[in-house]
Amino acid sequence: MTDAQPMIEAAGVIKNFRRKTDLAERIAMRVGLAQEPGTVHALDDVSLSIRRGEVVGLVGESGCGKSTFGRAVAGMLPLTGGVVRRNGQDIAKLKGAEARAMRLATQIIFQDPMSSLNPRKKVLEIIGEAPRLHGLVARGGVRNLVEGLMDQVGLDPAMINRYPHQFSGGQRQRIGIARALAVNPDFLICDESIAALDVSIQAQVINLLVRLRQDLSLTLLFISHDLSVVRYISDRVVIMYLGRVVESAPTDRVFAAARHPYTQALLEEIPRIDRRGHRFSSVKGEIPSPMNPPGGCHFHPRCPLAMDRCRVERPMLKQAGRDHAVACHLDGGFGRPKPTLFPTQSTLQAAESGLL
Amino acid sequence: MSEHLLEVRGLRTWFETPKGTVKAVDGVDLTLNRGEILGLVGESGSGKSITGFSLLGLVDPPGKVVEGDIRFQGEDLRAASARRQRALRGNRIAMIFQDPMMTLNPVLRIGTQMIETVQAHEKVSKSEARRRARDALGMVGIPHPEERIDAYPHEFSGGMRQRVAIAIALLHKPDLIIADEPTTALDVTIQSQILSEVQSLTRDLGMGLIWISHDLGVVGQLANKVAVMYAGRIVERGAVDDVLDRPRHPYTRGLLDSLPMENDRGQPLRQIPGNAPPPLNRPEGCPFRPRCARASEACLAEPAETGTAARAWRCFHPLEQTGVFA
Ligand SMILES: Nc1ncnc2c1ncn2[C@@H]1O[C@H](COP(=O)(O)OP(=O)(O)O)[C@@H](O)[C@H]1O
Ligand SMILES: Nc1ncnc2c1ncn2[C@@H]1O[C@H](COP(=O)(O)OP(=O)(O)O)[C@@H](O)[C@H]1O
Ligand code: SF4
Ligand code: SF4
Ligand SMILES: [Mg+2]
Ligand SMILES: [Mg+2]
Numbered sequence: 025m026t027d028a029q030p031m032i033e034a035a036g037v038i039k040n041f042r043r044k045t046d047l048a049e050r051i052a053m054r055v056g057l058a059q060e061p062g063t064v065h066a067l068d069d070v071s072l073s074i075r076r077g078e079v080v081g082l083v084g085e086s087g088c089g090k091s092t093f094g095r096a097v098a099g100m101l102p103l104t105g106g107v108v109r110r111n112g113q114d115i116a117k118l119k120g121a122e123a124r125a126m127r128l129a130t131q132i133i134f135q136d137p138m139s140s141l142n143p144r145k146k147v148l149e150i151i152g153e154a155p156r157l158h159g160l161v162a163r164g165g166v167r168n169l170v171e172g173l174m175d176q177v178g179l180d181p182a183m184i185n186r187y188p189h190q191f192s193g194g195q196r197q198r199i200g201i202a203r204a205l206a207v208n209p210d211f212l213i214c215d216e217s218i219a220a221l222d223v224s225i226q227a228q229v230i231n232l233l234v235r236l237r238q239d240l241s242l243t244l245l246f247i248s249h250d251l252s253v254v255r256y257i258s259d260r261v262v263i264m265y266l267g268r269v270v271e272s273a274p275t276d277r278v279f280a281a282a283r284h285p286y287t288q289a290l291l292e293e294i295p296r297i298d299r300r301g302h303r304f305s306s307v308k309g310e311i312p313s314p315m316n317p318p319g320g321c322h323f324h325p326r327c328p329l330a331m332d333r334c335r336v337e338r339p340m341l342k343q344a345g346r347d348h349a350v351a352c353h354l355d356g357g358f359g360r361p362k363p364t365l366f367p368t369q370s371t372l373q374a375a376e377s378g379l380l
Numbered sequence: 381m382s383e384h385l386l387e388v389r390g391l392r393t394w395f396e397t398p399k400g401t402v403k404a405v406d407g408v409d410l411t412l413n414r415g416e417i418l419g420l421v422g423e424s425g426s427g428k429s430i431t432g433f434s435l436l437g438l439v440d441p442p443g444k445v446v447e448g449d450i451r452f453q454g455e456d457l458r459a460a461s462a463r464r465q466r467a468l469r470g471n472r473i474a475m476i477f478q479d480p481m482m483t484l485n486p487v488l489r490i491g492t493q494m495i496e497t498v499q500a501h502e503k504v505s506k507s508e509a510r511r512r513a514r515d516a517l518g519m520v521g522i523p524h525p526e527e528r529i530d531a532y533p534h535e536f537s538g539g540m541r542q543r544v545a546i547a548i549a550l551l552h553k554p555d556l557i558i559a560d561e562p563t564t565a566l567d568v569t570i571q572s573q574i575l576s577e578v579q580s581l582t583r584d585l586g587m588g589l590i591w592i593s594h595d596l597g598v599v600g601q602l603a604n605k606v607a608v609m610y611a612g613r614i615v616e617r618g619a620v621d622d623v624l625d626r627p628r629h630p631y632t633r634g635l636l637d638s639l640p641m642e643n644d645r646g647q648p649l650r651q652i653p654g655n656a657p658p659p660l661n662r663p664e665g666c667p668f669r670p671r672c673a674r675a676s677e678a679c680l681a682e683p684a685e686t687g688t689a690a691r692a693w694r695c696f697h698p699l700e701q702t703g704v705f706a
Contacts, residue, residue: 048534048541051486057532085567192655193424222423222594227638227651234648249567252597256640256649275645293572295597296641297624307569310537326569 029112030073031211031243032097038105039067039092043315064314066092068267069106071341074211079237079244081258081275083251083290085311088264090247094213097245098130099123128158131204135216137196141188147174147199148184155206173202176239178232194225201232205240213245218253230257251294255279260347263287266314266322269341271359273348283350283359286323321353329354383454385588386412386435386556391448393427393434402659404430404443406612411689412588412605414555417579419599419620420592422609423656428592431609432558435590436475437465453555471501474549476559480541483548484533490517490544491529498551516547521577539570546578553585560592575602596635600624608632611657611667618691628687628698631668666696 041064045053066089074080074097082090095101097108099115108115110126118126134140141150151173152166161169171181177198188196197217204212214233218226234257237244248254254261255275262272263286271284282288289307309326312318318325324334331353339351344358352359393405405427412418422428433439435450437457450457452473457465469475477483485493494513495506504512510529517525520543533541542562549557559578563571579602582589593599599606600620607617608629616629627633634652636642643649654671663669665680672679674697683694 046534048481048484048486048532052532052534055487057487057534085569194655222656223596223635224423224638224652225655227640227649228653230640231648231651251568252639252641256643256645289569293568294641295568295571295595295601297597297600297636297639299601300620300624308573310539311567311570 030109031076031078031111032072032074032245033109033112034070034072034093034097034106035109036106037067037070037093037096037103037108038065039089039096039101040064040104041066041092062315065267065317066314067096068317070264070267070269071106072262072269072272074243074245076210076243077241078260079246079258081254081261082245082247082264083249083254083261084264085249087266087311087314089267089314090249090264091215093264094132094215094245094247098132098213099127100132124158128154128207129209130211130213131207131209132213132215133197133200133204133217135219137193137200138188141196141199141203143188146185146187147179150188150199151203151206154203158207160207169206170202173206176205176236177202178228192225194221194228197221197229198232201229201236205236210241211243211245213247215247216249219248219250226253233257251290252296263290266312266317268322268351269349270323270352271348271350272341273345273350277345277348281348281361283344283348283354283361284352285327285329285354285359288362289326321351329360384411384451385414385416385453386410386590387449387451388435389449391431391434391445391450393430393439393443393445395443397442397660400660403612403662404659405434408448408609408612408614409685409692410590410607410614410617412556412590414586414588415583416605417582417589417591417603418605418607419603420590420607420609421594421596421599423594425656425659426609427612428594428609429560432475432560432590432592435558436469436473437462438469438475467501470497471552472554473556473558474552474554476542476545476549476557476562478561478564480538480545480562481533483545484541486533489530489532490536494529494548494551497548501552512551513547516550517544519550519577519581520544520547521573522547537570539566539574542566542574543577546574550581550585554587556588556590558590558592561594563598564593564595571598578602596624596639597641608635611662612659613667613694614685614692615668615695616693618687622691626701628693628701629668629695630672630674630697630699633699634671666694 043062043064070093084090096103115126148170152170155161155169156166170184174181179195179198218229221229246257258275261275261278263270265286271287282291307326320336321334321339324330333353339353341349341351342357344350350359354360388408388410391405391408395402395404408431420428434445439445491513495509498504498509498512514525514529517529522528522543563574591602603620606620606623607614610631616623616632637650638652652671657663657667666683669675669679678696683696685692685694687693
């Protein structure tokens, strides 16, 4: 499956924002209790490649830059620094028809399908609009195309004339998926696409995504804060913390042999039904503000293994094994595995057969 | 009758709407003792929040508790006067919400708000109230409570705001706390810290805690008992180990099976087919029937609770103790 040229290549991507405020802060600002906001370092030198056909899971806590990264690789954001290449070409330099083709070939599916579906339009228009506007289908063929897509994502084509509010949450997410597929993308970015769905509906939508990936040879960037879902769906997992990638490895390897203390903490805190009476919380402290991140390794104030060096020097991503990169000063810059961190059936088998 | 901290029998809370009667809670039985954590789980719309509101007497019209018995330390809460209910709320029984800003006032220093809360129910001096507020903040793991007590809500992160809301709930050392998905919006490391605090506080203070959640993993790790809700009913309840390791109800089994962690990569996830029924259009008999692989003619009638006070389910064809759901 290794391809000389990655499909997506982000190199040294930097993105700064002026900080967003929440409701409590805006009220406080209005009555003069809070200051105007400053600069957020949402992506701080992020490099990451995605191979054709791969499913990459992007994990991290809120505010670490996952959505920003998704929008950056979709070409929806001007970058502060660095470059995103699609099939080797800098997407910021694409013009006209090439730029349009790139945008159509990359589709994002968001968390809340309701806010991205026009409530006044029927499913027929919602799904059929983009392919019609972009001349991917003749006017007379739209209905046919939409019925086919509805069937493909598990919606009854008889509902083609209904409005979004007449569907359940899971069905709306299927509408969102069908709309994305309507323009024949080869790269899908799922940004917390199943986070708002109930467990039993989540399973249905995950199964759908897995099937579509196979049937349509899609490449997926699967953004989620939920490691248990990411483990199930991804070939490779990338973990971010405060705007930086801290670890990246094939999925089984992350779960069996994570080397970064933050990854290890996340793995330990996944709520699991097979861990009764678990003593919670291996990581102390709060997630620091991306406006004023700690120096050196961003994780050092919360890291149980932090050393002096961690407070002043940023650890760079370093190869710690085949396809396994980690940014941690421990043990010569390769991080440190934590034994029996996450034994599952499949990782144990892989370990026994010498794959890890 | 032995006296439980909380005993709920046959609770029904309905909403009269122009389109019909929404039976949000339609047969809920629960028992909770001091020092115990009950996890109330179910998918959205199953009636978890309305159950919590019903226990506190906080259901707004057109909703109404139409039937059932709610006993708090033996006292009949449905028969209690509005004044008595208000006195119990925020004093003996407290509630924590998913959004801490439901509890916090954005333009008040948290200390000011907490002192007011203490003095609303008890005649104590301002300095004594402030001392209690500070202690409560320390108890929920807020660093430097002596300084932080003078901060405004916006000066706290989401996780810290939720801790403050929990501290406010603890101010009167309540006997019972009802927590409605308070960590659902928080990050996993922050959620974990709060669960850890809550677990030891419940034990140390001898409170009863009802933890509402859609996350079976959280409940499995936190609670002693679980109650699984579906379409307004508790379809299965019992000790955590019994319900999660040996579920009897097909819905519980289906939920557990569909968790990504319980599935092998490369195989399709085991999924429950279909959707939960809309509240105004529930099927006759067992509400899980259209999604259930074990359904038979018998399920056209409504299954009653079977089992004991400690372990019960509502199903005509329960799974064998050790059986695997095919
Ligand atoms: N349009 C924007 N304006 C200002 N700040 C933003 C904007 N988008 C994101 N941010 C900030 O950038 C950081 C990363 O955000 P985001 O990529 O959404 O994180 P995630 O998806 O991992 O939760 C956060 O601190 C967020 O508040
Ligand atoms: N004010 C209301 N009017 C009509 N129906 C309501 C009202 N509030 C809640 N419901 C209904 O009651 C049911 C249970 O709601 P809720 O307890 O909030 O579910 P959960 O907390 O499990 O997600 C839902 O079907 C909801 O639509
Ligand atoms: S670099 Fe230092 S502080 Fe950062 S994760 Fe590694 S040991 Fe911890
Ligand atoms: S009563 Fe019947 S339909 Fe309902 S859960 Fe049991 S077997 Fe299934
Ligand atoms: Mg995001
Ligand atoms: Mg609720």
